[in-house]
Amino acid sequence: MGIPEYVGMISGHYDVSGGYGTRRDHGARDWLLVATIDGRGRFGFAGGERIAQAGELILLKPGAPHDYSCVAAGRWEFLWTHFQPRAFWYDLLSWPEFAPGMMSLSLTEPVMRQKIAAQFWEAHRLESGRLRRREAFAMTALEMLLLLCDTQNPLTQQPALDPRIQAALDCIFSRLSDKLSLGDLAGVAGLSPSRFAHLFREQMGAPPLEFLDLRRLDRAKRLLDRSSVSVGAVAEEIGFDPLYFSRWFKRHTGLGPRAYRRRLGGSF
Template sequence: MKTNYITIMMKHFEQMHVEVAAAAETVLDASSLKDKDAVYDCHRFLFVKSGTGKLFAQNKEIPLEKGKLFIMLAGMPHRIVLEAGETATLQWCHFRSSYEDRDLYRTLQIPYYIQVEDEAAISGIFVRVFEESARNGLTSKLKIKAAMLELISYYLDSLSLIDNDAPTDELQKIDMVLKYIDEHLGDNITVENMAKQVYLHPNYFIVFFKGILGYSPIQYVNLRRMEIAKNLLLQPNSNVSSVAGQVGMQIYYFSRMFKAHTGLTPSRFRKQAAFIAASSEAESTDREEGN
């Protein structure tokens, strides 16, 4: 299932919208904490900059220690506990990032925390979010989104999601559909046929698929056709007509969609790719001769 995990993540990031609701650095002590669970309607990143304590979530007790980065998903009850005399400095942000009523983070069974190796780098990302949130300049939202994507990427890079031995039922269904699509790109793929693979009603299947991939099923099929077509057009003996047939499209429709997708006609794409390849080969030869 490794390939389709990567596919799901890539498509998610292509469509991802991140909105930071609040962010700050807070120093906690036992007297400042409430003896009850907190529940938020957004996700929370919590980075332990210093100090020790405990975090309770999902009937688990997790040590709150310097260098740990937590993600508390929306609606997840959790509570921080410090003993008398203990303090902890947390950098945190509340953010939203989901598709409709589905949540990729839960679907992928992401763990609640990681141990950060480069603490200064992670702390620096939080500081950038704090500064841009306070500045509220013309490009502040773009910079905040870039920082949040960097933080999310760091978190996911630290995990072994693609080695998950127990994928959720949703991911197993998506895996079956993605395999079906790749095996039938040259055929007439319909929503009804895709929905049959996982025994779902077509109307529900559309919502289910878009909730995880961020595209409607037909949008994804066409995007996948364009990705495969680009690879095929790079082959020396390929031609536009045969490539169109291999991805199940009439040549006129294929050419029009390919240009909309890449900004180039298929023929122009092939010529440009061949030119770049020849230029790279020439530069490599020149370097070797220069040595």
Template sequence: MKTTYQTIIQNYFHSFRAEVSMAAFSNTKPGLVVEDSIDYYRLWYVYQGEGQIILNDRIFDVRAGHLVLLPPGTPQTFGNSERSIGIFWCHFRASLGDMQVFELFKLPICVIPENKDQMIGLFTKLIEAYHSRGITRELRMRSALLDIIACYLEHCDLSEQALVDNETLEKIDRVLEYIDVHLAENIGVEELARLVYLHPNYFIGFFKNFVGCSPIHYVNIRRLERAKRLLEETSDQISSVAMKVGMKNHYLSRLFKQVTGLSPSRYRQIFRSSYRGQFLEERGVPVDDDDSRTIF
């Protein structure tokens, strides 16, 4: 998939926030039919049995082993056959900006994870956390939910064509490509806004809605990422690295320290030292490195 599309997707889900409102395991009665219109997400893992979901006049067959994600805001009908159906499930609400993720990425209703035990384990953790009264309850619910959603996304066939056909994403793609090509230069909001024929004030909100941060913050993120690669893969002087990413030496050092807790030179030293140690250990070579400073 195109790098800029990957960036859009990664940043989109980086901003993902979800709140679980209910989690449980249910065995439905045979012949059950339920019609509903909801304002939250439904997430199911079918443990046993089979049924049908009608969503926007489309029929989806679901059976044991299926992981199902149903979006809010659409009438839904579920029915099962003469047999009962066992479902791990949860309801959650999420804020992903002004556009619904289903509309943006054309996500499927149903996927089939390979590891059944993993899915059962994750839903069990989610249900146990929901019933907990401990101070870590919210963290553990969120952790389990995010793991389940990550499994769902990993089994989605995200179509690049769906992104290409989206006019809004094409605009963002144009901006992100421009930023990557011109990182060594001064980049202003005005020139980025001109690329997509938007007023700078409107462009900032437009960009943040999709990428999850302001244009200037994103430029700094990309500059820092490129600086890391240069520090890892070349022997360039720090001043040369700063110039190649469009920063003054002192600003790169300050940003690096702020984000990683390390100066650029210490980052390079620790990265190469830890990589060397891992490389040797994987080949059974003893490593004797007592430099405790590498963690600082």
């Protein structure tokens, strides 16, 4: 099953029975968060499977295989969202891992479990609604969801990122308009390019230059959403020639920059 084109995040609510399943051997380029509301869902991985119960959240990194289904002869109700994280969310996305690129949180405290479920419903409601700037509302709600999850994360007190990767991230976020190479970023981290690329992908879920590309896309979307600067100025802000920028933006979002901006002309 393919993932539709989306901006920021896309979400859904499914209530399914035996026979439902999704398989993407190479995963996706985004993150996937699934919250089991009722019943049981199966998440397969090389050498095993995990059965998600009500009150459990599963988080899959980009590139992690997607192999999830309703447990045979059972029922599974769940909320899901595919999303591209904001620049400052990555510390919120380091959960206990049960297989490479596959993480989970089990919510055992009833009040927080109810609060987190309600926040997920709110993010889904906003994402699927008709508010002007609904993507911004939905992403804000998703950020609150991740912050609430962070309060239940047993790894929260541990350093989430290797400081060498953090140095590279600081470089990326402060120099989006520069032509950064893998060698440049590896130099900032003080690692060889091959070691840096391996460690970066392990911690961030994407290769360094793909991650850089996605952060440029995130910055461009924000400028188009929240400012009146010209498309040419947006291109310059992220270090692109305006003609190339328009083609590049459409390849990633399915819309040219001007069409993307015009989509905000709707009403409540």
